[in-house]
Amino acid sequence: MDAASSDERGTTERVLTLLGLLQQRQVWTGPELADRLGVTPRTVRRDVERLRTLGYPVHASQGVGGGYQLGPGQDLPPLLLDDEEAIATAVSLLAGAGDAALRALTKLDRVLPTRLRHEVRALSGSVEFFGTGRTPVDPEVLMTLARACRDEAEVGLDYPPPDFVREVPPGSEVRMRRVEPYRLVASDRRWYLLAYDLDRDDWRSFRVDRMTDVSARTWRFRPRAAPDAATYVQEGVASRVYPHQARFLVYASADTVRAQIPASAAVVQRRGSELCEVLSGAGSLDVVLMHVLLLGHEFEVLDPPELGRRCRALAARLLSAGATISLVPDMEEP
Incomplete structure (x- = not known):
């Protein structure tokens, strides 16, 4: 391991130790933290800035009784996830869509760095519910669709004819569809995508568990006047199908x-x-x-x-x- 890598690992370990100290006590002075970490007060200030960059709310106050204090989220463990892992975790929780999953997502949101919090909330804004939506689906597919809804990007997917209810028999026709995704909708049984079908020139709902080869394209689209997603899908599931x-x-x-x-x-x-x-x-x-x-x-x-x-x-x-x-x-x- 070269010197640069060793220094980087040492800095990371020190910042995590600093975060652990801030979680243990309500207020620490700069000299107290410097003494516990074996560094100078200037290094403490730099490490505090690193935590703030990661999205941890570290507050500083002057005067008697002042010092460093960790804001909301101080009782939660450090979030040791990179950007893609944090987003995938949030989408996986959305895929569960149960009460426990939503509570966990709320806690995750409290400790996400600001840049990730905005993205996860934007993805969450692409999801609607009727019922409780507990059927698991592939989180990667769900994340691809949620991002496409958010980014207004065209999606290509393979989808079997409607007369096949569960599994497409070998040799049966699977049709490639080009759609403009609008919203993901979770029912009490399954996940659906409300999208504008470009080949049929009309709105359609698609079961996410029946999709294959889902991919977001580079084409962007201008949003159309759309029906209410949850109502459209619910009426389709309950009647039109x-x-x-x-x-x-x-x-x-x-x-x-x-x-x-x-x-x-x-x-x-x-x-x-x-x-x-x-x-x-x-x-x-x-x-x-x-x-x-x-x-x-x-x-x-x-x-x-x-x-x-x-x-x-x-x-x-x-x-x-x-x-x-x-x-x-x-x-x-x-």
């Missing part, structure tokens, strides 16, 4: 119904204190009807008209089935 959709007026509060239905299964809109509208979809209208029936609330069918006829037919069958049941009398105990 299914062959049959239906709307109901449910006689219960929106909060009550939202607690009964996963956010990815239906869109619930408030229509009054004890009234809401439910938009849902399924493979058949009968399945949609049964889902709403099982909520246990009074309801009306708003759309489609065919579903109203199905309700009457189902009611007639249920009445007929009930009328034919033979009731067995209670048996008396001997």
Whole structure:
């Protein structure tokens, strides 16, 4: 190891030791720190500036009782991450999107250097939620998409046809898409990207876990007037992706119904204190009807008209089935 490398390592170790001392006590004078570190007060001042450059809030005060004091974040351990590691850690926490992950992200934000804090917050601003978003995805893909949303950069990705739900069978067609990414949206099950599909000239939502070969391009785009990301994706997941959709007026509060239905299964809109509208979809209208029936609330069918006829037919069958049941009398105990 050459002399320059040795000096650099010594400086790094001394700065970390200084940070540890500042975490141990509320206030240190310059001479006290110089004595503990075995350096001059001038070197202490330089090391304090190094900590400030890294984003640690070290405050200095003059006079009796004055000295150096570490600001918010003093109870947290040193952040020994380079720029890419810190950003990757933050995006990985976003990918988890659970309560614990978000608490950890908040703590990480407190100790990030200013230059990184701005970037991570910008990436976080590219993410929206409905539900709790707990399905893990590749953090590198998520980071690429979040940065592209932030930088307004075109993205290329491979995406299977919509009729494949989970895994693309060998030999099946995977289509390359060129999109203008707008927002990442986390549901209670999966991550989605709201983007403008350049080949289809329209807005589309894409499941992040189904994407492959995701790459940001050098082309920049001018943002278009976009729909609300969370609402668009939620409505698409709850209705447009299914062959049959239906709307109901449910006689219960929106909060009550939202607690009964996963956010990815239906869109619930408030229509009054004890009234809401439910938009849902399924493979058949009968399945949609049964889902709403099982909520246990009074309801009306708003759309489609065919579903109203199905309700009457189902009611007639249920009445007929009930009328034919033979009731067995209670048996008396001997």
